[in-house]
Amino acid sequence: MTDPNRVLIFDTTLRDGEQSPGATMSHTEKLDIAEMLDEMGVDIIEAGFPIASEGDFAAVSEIAKRAKNAVICGLARAQIPDIDRCWEAVKHAKHPRIHTFIGTSPLHRAIPNLDMDQMAERIHDTVTHARNLCDNVQWSAMDATRTEHDYLCRVVEIAIRCGATTINIPDTVGYTAPRESAALIRMLLERVPGADGVVFATHCHNDLGMATANSLAAVEAGARQVECTINGLGERAGNTALEEVVMALKVRHDIMPYTTGIDTTRIMGLSRRVSQASGFLVQPNKAVVGKNAFLHESGIHQDGVLKNVETFEIMKPADIGLNEANIAMGKHSGRAALRAKLKDLGYELGDNQLKDVFVRFKALADRKKEVYDDDLVALVQDAAANTEDDHLQVKHLRVVCGSDGQSADLVLLVGGEEKAVHATGDGPVDACFNAVKSIWPHRAHLQLYQVHAVTEGTDAQATVSVRMEEEGRIATGQASDTDTILASVKAYVGALNRLKVRRDMVGEGADAKQVSMYSH
Ligand SMILES: CC(=O)SCCNC(=O)CCNC(=O)[C@H](O)C(C)(C)COP(=O)(O)OP(=O)(O)OC[C@H]1O[C@@H](n2cnc3c(N)ncnc32)[C@H](O)[C@@H]1OP(=O)(O)O
Numbered sequence: 001m002t003d004p005n006r007v008l009i010f011d012t013t014l015r016d017g018e019q020s021p022g023a024t025m026s027h028t029e030k031l032d033i034a035e036m037l038d039e040m041g042v043d044i045i046e047a048g049f050p051i052a053s054e055g056d057f058a059a060v061s062e063i064a065k066r067a068k069n070a071v072i073c074g075l076a077r078a079q080i081p082d083i084d085r086c087w088e089a090v091k092h093a094k095h096p097r098i099h100t101f102i103g104t105s106p107l108h109r110a111i112p113n114l115d116m117d118q119m120a121e122r123i124h125d126t127v128t129h130a131r132n133l134c135d136n137v138q139w140s141a142m143d144a145t146r147t148e149h150d151y152l153c154r155v156v157e158i159a160i161r162c163g164a165t166t167i168n169i170p171d172t173v174g175y176t177a178p179r180e181s182a183a184l185i186r187m188l189l190e191r192v193p194g195a196d197g198v199v200f201a202t203h204c205h206n207d208l209g210m211a212t213a214n215s216l217a218a219v220e221a222g223a224r225q226v227e228c229t230i231n232g233l234g235e236r237a238g239n240t241a242l243e244e245v246v247m248a249l250k251v252r253h254d255i256m257p258y259t260t261g262i263d264t265t266r267i268m269g270l271s272r273r274v275s276q277a278s279g280f281l282v283q284p285n286k287a288v289v290g291k292n293a294f295l296h297e298s299g300i301h302q303d304g305v306l307k308n309v310e311t312f313e314i315m316k317p318a319d320i321g322l323n324e325a326n327i328a329m330g331k332h333s334g335r336a337a338l339r340a341k342l343k344d345l346g347y348e349l350g351d352n353q354l355k356d357v358f359v360r361f362k363a364l365a366d367r368k369k370e371v372y373d374d375d376l377v378a379l380v381q382d383a384a385a386n387t388e389d390d391h392l393q394v395k396h397l398r399v400v401c402g403s404d405g406q407s408a409d410l411v412l413l414v415g416g417e418e419k420a421v422h423a424t425g426d427g428p429v430d431a432c433f434n435a436v437k438s439i440w441p442h443r444a445h446l447q448l449y450q451v452h453a454v455t456e457g458t459d460a461q462a463t464v465s466v467r468m469e470e471e472g473r474i475a476t477g478q479a480s481d482t483d484t485i486l487a488s489v490k491a492y493v494g495a496l497n498r499l500k501v502r503r504d505m506v507g508e509g510a511d512a513k514q515v516s517m518y519s520h
């Protein structure tokens with residue numbers, strides 16, 4: 001890297017992002033997201049934790065084989081078998097990286113029960129081993145922000161001496177604040193011999209809502225790699241959001257003169273894809289990618305924006321891939337308009353996918369006066385989440401509800417075979433879920449049931465998200481329809497399909513914990 005102000009973007013949506021409880025992504029979704037990240041210009045993609053499960057290993061290997069430009073990285077504990085397994089997965093990449101870590105703070109040193117000297121020796125041995133396999137090695141001091149400074153300097157120096165090329169200083173529990181984040185990087189750059197020969201990375205969590213600020217402060221102090229996820233996905237309150245860091249550097253280049261290699265016009269497409277794959281809806285007021293990020297409802301704001309858009313907008317919607325709609329979609333629109341519109345929205349569909357979405361679009365346009373951009377997004381996401389290859393499919397649903405009781409008549413296709421049932425329940429959704437359960441008995445527990453109106457009005461589509469847990473395995477389902485109850489059943493069935501896929505992947509009777517780790 002020749003430009004001293006170039007900041008590397010390290011995306012960990014597929015590793016740290018997927019650690020969010022319930023944010024499991026399928027193999028195909030991971031490949032798809034990795035391809036989009038690569039095309040967007042992400043410098044390093046952390047594709048998974050290869051020793052965690054066969055599924056993670058397979059995803060990292062396949063992403064490594066397919067990546068065109070990005071460095072492909074896998075995570076490994078400070079253990080030789082982890083590092084070997086990681087190398088087996090990433091070695092296929094044009095540009096592979098092994099990322100090994102250990103918790104260096106007093107609290108984390110106690111976990112593997114190592115004293116300071118033993119841990120220093122472990123770091124020496126594992127980084128040396130990784131470097132003998134791969135010439136691109138990242139070492140992370142987990143919980144660095146709560147580690148004694150002298151000890152942190154000592155272990156960072158060891159990692160550098162043993163060949164680490166990137167040193168990551170994570171704020172694992174989102175504990176630090178911007179001034180402290182900057183001071184820590186500055187301190188390491190000043191004190192550690194060899195620090196000027198490696199890249200320092202910042203990896204912040206958002207427990208106190210300061211992840212982006214802490215990452216930017218670290219950059220100003222000399223960090224040149226920012227670790228982040230799309231939509232800020234990640235454990236607890238999440239990781240630094242890629243879109244926030246990248247857009248902050250672009251919009252405030254005047255005071256933060258750093259550049260990234262990101263094509264920002266791909267941000268919205270990735271945000272939607274990750275939301276759909278993870279089942280995590282983006283909060284409406286989320287910075288940059290929230291539905292309200294460019295909406296103005298109050299009169300003074302509307303007046304200002306109409307006179308000069310810069311009064312209340314600091315970035316252009318087009319810069320993040322939100323293109324102003326000049327094609328109105330309705331029941332008279334054809335395939336060409338739909339293809340162009342979807343492209344504007346960040347979706348480039350193959351001919352077969354377009355055919356499927358077009359049929360669904362026409363059906364929706366028949367039921368709904370206006371088809372908005374968000375309707376189309378919901379439609380595409382629904383088509384991707386619920387396909388004709390699914391083991392369980394909703395064939396027919398008739399629901400009775402009201403003051404005289406609730407019941408559901410449901411026909412499900414189970415592996416292509418029709419099964420019908422009549423069930424009752426406490427409310428129409430409960431009756432439907434009972435119907436599904438009587439056709440497809442399961443022990444999964446409903447953890448989350450969420451309904452979200454896609455647009456305004458009583459004819460709006462509803463997007464329903466369902467999260468289910470079965471013996472440690474977690475799966476989400478998402479579906480959209482103008483009929484909220486139908487969307488609920490499709491989402492519920494979608495989650496059951498995913499649980500089945502996961503069960504089939506590991507085989508009946510496999511250790512539930514191992515399976516659960518796959519879903520993390
Ligand atoms: C901050 C972060 O994001 S760290 C990454 C967190 N991500 C994950 O944990 C998801 C993937 N994890 C997994 O699939 C599993 O935890 C596995 C496969 C890695 C390990 O599973 P298990 O062997 O059953 O161990 P388990 O999860 O119960 O405990 C973790 C073990 O790793 C050890 N360990 C944890 N971190 C490290 C590390 N960085 N280096 C070395 N050892 C470590 C712990 O001491 C513990 O070992 P012990 O039981 O001998 O004390």
Ligand SMILES: CC(C)C(=O)C(=O)O
Pocket residue numbers: 016075101140141142143168170171172173203205
């Ligand atoms: C594994 C490390 C880098 C991590 O995710 C953290 O410390 O938050």
Ligand SMILES: [Mg+2]
Pocket residue numbers: 016170172203205
């Ligand atoms: Mg993390």
